[in-house]
Amino acid sequence: MDEVLLRSLTPSVIAVLVRRGADFAAAEDAVQDALVEALRVWAADRPRDPKGWLVTVAWRKFLDAARADTARRRREDRVEEEPAPGPTRAVDDTLQLYFLCAHPSLTPASAVALTLRAVGGLTTRQIAQAYLVPEATMAQRISRAKRTVSGVQFDQPGNVATVLRVLYLVFNEGYSGDVDLAAEAIRLTRQLAGAIDHPEVAGLLALMLLHHARRAARSAPDGSLVPLVEQDRELWDTELIASGVEILQAALARDQLGEYQAQAAIAALHADAPAAEETDWVQIVEWYDELARLTDSPVVLLNRAVAVGEADGPRAGLAALDGLNTSSPSSRQLPQALGCAQARETPLSREDPIPRYTAVSAYLHERDGDLATAARLYAEAARKASNLAERDHLTRQAARLNRAMS
Structure with a gap:
């Protein structure tokens, strides 16, 4: 059950980090590290505010990575001080993440893969199996997509039609691998319907x-x-x-x-x-x-x-x-x-x-x-x-x- 909850929280946590100043690739990496930590810790002590816990831990992971990377010292100077732990504000950032993953600069295949990774919370291996391609190929595709959108700011209204087209493509992919992409597309579309x-x-x-x-x-x-x-x-x-x-x-x-x-x-x-x-x-x-x-x-x-x-x-x-x-x-x-x-x-x-x-x-x-x-x-x-x-x-x-x- 915790795994299902973590997948549902993943997009909004990534979006919070991006809104605070992390680029998309760094935010996604930090959230993945936080998810691994959650799977280890929550079995014994599940937090009252799971999203707040993930945001706090992911933000720490992001700051640690920024400080350890000397090539990013300028960016480190710009990041805000870590906010005090506590409930996150009631803002649904998931919709913005949908728009980011369906950005017009991405090819349809890359947009689908990035949506499944960041919004759907699927692993690279699962996505690769669904597309019947080697995991390394899918990892490269997702990495390129993350680099492409890393500089995109949430300062313009997103294109709902583009997001829907990406979800439409996900649904069309069928049932290959151990992930039912039709069911996953329905889950993501339900989530989008709740946000807009x-x-x-x-x-x-x-x-x-x-x-x-x-x-x-x-x-x-x-x-x-x-x-x-x-x-x-x-x-x-x-x-x-x-x-x-x-x-x-x-x-x-x-x-x-x-x-x-x-x-x-x-x-x-x-x-x-x-x-x-x-x-x-x-x-x-x-x-x-x-x-x-x-x-x-x-x-x-x-x-x-x-x-x-x-x-x-x-x-x-x-x-x-x-x-x-x-x-x-x-x-x-x-x-x-x-x-x-x-x-x-x-x-x-x-x-x-x-x-x-x-x-x-x-x-x-x-x-x-x-x-x-x-x-x-x-x-x-x-x-x-x-x-x-x-x-x-x-x-x-x-x-x-x-x-x-x-």
């Missing part, structure tokens, strides 16, 4: 909950991908769905629509259908229209084409595909709202949209009865897909149709 009253924060949290509710149904016992239309809805988590819908409704009532609320509304319509054939595709198309207006995303238009095909027939869906510029470089970084029968079960795709375009075309041609074209397109999409589970799924679809035609 913003309808898009609520929209993102609702979106995450609604997608996470389907997790148990997304794969078969052999690990193969199960498309949304084929999922066993008895396996969906109804409590998560109810929570997501409640949060979404409160956000929509504020009449400040954003892309995450629109995506969550689409997910909620899928969750509301007792069976795939009862899905309200007409409303889903309307929400995709709103989402396209908000994002101007080719990937959103691609998913809209599937929804049109379900609402108005496969030929209408194929017509909607015409003219989509799937080769646009910008489309590789734009959000994807799910719900499509052939879409992967994540709310954001980092992959090239071209194989997904081909898969959607295959699906719609199959719905239209052109099995030969559909089989050829499924096989083509499989060759282009970079995700192993999706590649296997598309290959199975091509093989199924080839068997049906033989």
Whole structure:
């Protein structure tokens, strides 16, 4: 339990040290030292004010490190005298730390890694396992990110949209390693929702909950991908769905629509259908229209084409595909709202949209009865897909149709 508490306190303690004058890298190192000390001491004598204890110990660690480093003597002259131990002031610095970790000067990958390290409290090893990269590689990435933001001051309002994009990316990373990054993203987004009253924060949290509710149904016992239309809805988590819908409704009532609320509304319509054939595709198309207006995303238009095909027939869906510029470089970084029968079960795709375009075309041609074209397109999409589970799924679809035609 203490480990959970320590992780939850980590971002606010780092932010306190930064506000007092420590640069980000030094503050993060000092807090990590304080956490190690807490794990050793708290088992026998847990303090009444855990955050105050961590701030006091981390500040001492920072001062000790500053005094021991002769190259930082100028900085040592500027640090304040250590404040007297006692309760910390009731200021939520966590939000500022979110903004720092999602600073525009960082690449998306670095911003995600730094957020997981500083705000999430994960170890470098855990983050490396989640990303399937060597620990040394992840350590270098985090170190570079810390150096990049070390000179950034908390004197300008942060960009909430950038923070949400980083959390969106965390959620999309999946379930590799011993850390469930989808669950971690939900935890961090809940934390952000507690620090800032913003309808898009609520929209993102609702979106995450609604997608996470389907997790148990997304794969078969052999690990193969199960498309949304084929999922066993008895396996969906109804409590998560109810929570997501409640949060979404409160956000929509504020009449400040954003892309995450629109995506969550689409997910909620899928969750509301007792069976795939009862899905309200007409409303889903309307929400995709709103989402396209908000994002101007080719990937959103691609998913809209599937929804049109379900609402108005496969030929209408194929017509909607015409003219989509799937080769646009910008489309590789734009959000994807799910719900499509052939879409992967994540709310954001980092992959090239071209194989997904081909898969959607295959699906719609199959719905239209052109099995030969559909089989050829499924096989083509499989060759282009970079995700192993999706590649296997598309290959199975091509093989199924080839068997049906033989």
